[in-house]
Amino acid sequence: MPPASALAARGSAQAEITGRVISDEGPVVTRDPFDLNRISPAALLSRWHDVDRLDVYRPYLASSEATAGLADISSPAPEERSSVNWLNIFYAIEWAIFAGFAFYLWYRLAKDAWEREVEEFDDRADASAAS
Template sequence: MLRGRWLAMLALCLVVAGVFAWLGQWQLGRAIDTTPPEPGMTEKVQPLTEVVEPGEYLAEPLVGQRVTTSGTWVPEDFIVVSGRFNDGIAGYWVTGQLRVAERTSIAVAIGFAPTREKADAAASALSSRGAEQAEITGRVISDEGPVVTRDPFDLNRMSPAALLSRWHEIDQLDVYRPYLASAEATAGLDDISSPAPEERSSVNWLNIFYAIEWAIFAGFAFYLWYRLAKDAWEREVEDFEDRRNASAAS
């Protein structure tokens, strides 16, 4: 085991184990949030522009943050989204494009309806009002992502990306990636049930698991060196004994 090649392999194992140990330490550093969000932070109403910018992804600690914004509805873009649940009741959301700046919009879930007929009637009533001014307070929530359905005209996910494909006046339009769930419904709709998000733990157990894995990999690097060196040594001992036995027999 003290031969040059095995010492060289041991040095290589030390380097590999050192890299694994550094990766494990890095994972541990990410596993514990030293600056967790303050309790109840999501319940403090903030201006939308201070929470997220158009085109940006919503940071995980800010999902469900209560925000406020104002703008003008685009009359042609009140769209019904199916597959919604309100306190366990299946139904629909009526959504709209709120133009919060000259060329900037956010998708807003305005309210809940238990039937498609009621949702369609509310969307039609909102469209008939024209380009109304509105001030919205609600929770900002990440895009659910579009899903392909059998009916291309049926939307069953709250996805600003999917809604954008049906909106009007979208040339050079900046759009918020998350959507806004309004706290108060209009047009005879029911308020959307949107409770405060659960408080996040300051410990990320998945990262701790990864850190343990890196420690195991580092130990395995030394075990592999030991196993290979021992096997080589045992073969050399066997060859030596075979040669000695052959010499004694002759």
């Protein structure tokens, strides 16, 4: 009996599993559409058909040891990425530039309005002096 059938024949039961939680790795396009070389719940859902009341979560649990009837697979820890998120740093710089431009625009509009008021005041003063 294949391992999946053996597990299905046992029915539902509680089990204690020791492992680590891994985030979804995303599907990878390959020449063979049935080749799964990464764990991707999205790719699995596109193959399963009776999923009306199925709850699927993107992270999954990689068990340290296979349960009875299954073979161990290689599940190395994911590669450590840089602790600096450069995209967020560039966004922060971008928003600082936007804020500087907004402040400059406000300053120019306020200065132009003030100069216009001073000019109108001078024109009224000249008109009253002339009459």
